[in-house]
Amino acid sequence: MRIEEADLNTLKTAQRRGRVRSPETQELVEAIDSLVPGAAMSVVIEAGETPQKIRARVMYAGKASGKKLQAAISGNKVLFALKEEKRRPGRPRKNPA
Numbered sequence: 001m002r003i004e005e006a007d008l009n010t011l012k013t014a015q016r017r018g019r020v021r022s023p024e025t026q027e028l029v030e031a032i033d034s035l036v037p038g039a040a041m042s043v044v045i046e047a048g049e050t051p052q053k054i055r056a057r058v059m060y061a062g063k064a065s066g067k068k069l070q071a072a073i074s075g076n077k078v079l080f081a082l083k084e085e086k087r088r089p090g091r092p093r094k095n096p097a
Contacts, residue, residue, distance in 0.1 A: 012066070021064070032069065040081035043073035054078045
Protein backbone atom coordinates (compact mmCIF):
# COMPACT_ATOMS: atom_id res chain seq x y z
CA MET A 1 0.00 0.00 0.00
CA ARG A 2 1.19 3.51 -0.85
CA ILE A 3 -0.31 6.67 0.65
CA GLU A 4 0.01 9.98 -1.17
CA GLU A 5 -1.28 13.48 -0.77
CA ALA A 6 -4.33 14.33 -2.86
CA ASP A 7 -6.17 17.44 -3.95
CA LEU A 8 -9.10 18.25 -1.63
CA ASN A 9 -11.18 19.67 -4.51
CA THR A 10 -10.89 16.35 -6.34
CA LEU A 11 -12.28 14.58 -3.30
CA LYS A 12 -15.19 16.99 -3.02
CA THR A 13 -16.16 16.61 -6.68
CA ALA A 14 -15.63 12.85 -6.91
CA GLN A 15 -18.77 10.76 -6.90
CA ARG A 16 -19.25 8.94 -3.63
CA ARG A 17 -19.13 5.15 -3.91
CA GLY A 18 -22.40 3.44 -3.18
CA ARG A 19 -24.36 6.67 -3.32
CA VAL A 20 -26.06 7.55 -6.57
CA ARG A 21 -28.12 10.70 -6.43
CA SER A 22 -31.57 10.72 -7.95
CA PRO A 23 -32.18 13.01 -10.93
CA GLU A 24 -34.41 15.21 -8.71
CA THR A 25 -31.66 15.63 -6.12
CA GLN A 26 -29.08 16.35 -8.82
CA GLU A 27 -31.40 18.99 -10.27
CA LEU A 28 -31.76 20.56 -6.81
CA VAL A 29 -27.97 20.61 -6.34
CA GLU A 30 -27.57 22.43 -9.67
CA ALA A 31 -30.28 24.94 -8.71
CA ILE A 32 -28.63 25.57 -5.35
CA ASP A 33 -25.25 26.06 -7.01
CA SER A 34 -26.80 28.77 -9.20
CA LEU A 35 -28.36 30.63 -6.25
CA VAL A 36 -27.01 34.06 -5.39
CA PRO A 37 -27.37 35.84 -2.04
CA GLY A 38 -30.67 37.69 -1.84
CA ALA A 39 -32.47 35.34 -4.25
CA ALA A 40 -34.88 32.51 -3.45
CA MET A 41 -36.30 29.51 -5.29
CA SER A 42 -39.19 27.17 -4.63
CA VAL A 43 -40.17 23.57 -5.26
CA VAL A 44 -43.84 22.90 -6.01
CA ILE A 45 -45.19 19.95 -4.05
CA GLU A 46 -46.81 17.42 -6.36
CA ALA A 47 -49.30 14.65 -5.64
CA GLY A 48 -47.88 11.82 -3.56
CA GLU A 49 -45.23 14.00 -1.93
CA THR A 50 -45.29 15.59 1.50
CA PRO A 51 -43.92 19.04 2.29
CA GLN A 52 -41.64 17.54 4.95
CA LYS A 53 -40.06 15.11 2.47
CA ILE A 54 -39.46 17.84 -0.09
CA ARG A 55 -37.96 20.14 2.56
CA ALA A 56 -35.67 17.32 3.72
CA ARG A 57 -34.59 16.69 0.12
CA VAL A 58 -33.84 20.40 -0.35
CA MET A 59 -31.75 20.49 2.83
CA TYR A 60 -29.89 17.31 1.80
CA ALA A 61 -29.11 18.83 -1.60
CA GLY A 62 -27.84 21.97 0.14
CA LYS A 63 -25.55 19.89 2.32
CA ALA A 64 -24.35 17.92 -0.72
CA SER A 65 -23.50 21.16 -2.52
CA GLY A 66 -21.71 22.56 0.53
CA LYS A 67 -24.09 25.47 1.06
CA LYS A 68 -26.15 26.42 4.10
CA LEU A 69 -29.80 26.98 3.27
CA GLN A 70 -32.88 28.30 4.95
CA ALA A 71 -36.10 26.60 3.89
CA ALA A 72 -39.78 27.09 4.68
CA ILE A 73 -43.03 25.44 3.70
CA SER A 74 -45.67 27.79 2.32
CA GLY A 75 -48.87 26.34 0.94
CA ASN A 76 -47.98 23.88 -1.81
CA LYS A 77 -44.36 25.07 -2.12
CA VAL A 78 -41.08 24.68 -0.31
CA LEU A 79 -39.16 27.95 -0.50
CA PHE A 80 -35.38 28.03 -0.07
CA ALA A 81 -32.53 30.52 -0.18
CA LEU A 82 -28.93 30.78 0.90
CA LYS A 83 -28.67 31.31 4.64
CA GLU A 84 -27.43 34.75 5.57
CA GLU A 85 -24.33 34.61 7.71
CA LYS A 86 -24.81 36.78 10.75
CA ARG A 87 -21.53 38.03 12.05
CA ARG A 88 -21.39 38.20 15.78
CA PRO A 89 -19.43 41.03 17.28
CA GLY A 90 -16.09 39.99 18.65
CA ARG A 91 -15.39 39.73 22.32
CA PRO A 92 -13.74 42.86 23.76
CA ARG A 93 -10.08 42.38 24.49
CA LYS A 94 -8.58 43.15 27.84
CA ASN A 95 -6.03 45.91 27.85
CA PRO A 96 -2.63 44.56 28.79
CA ALA A 97 -1.38 46.58 31.74
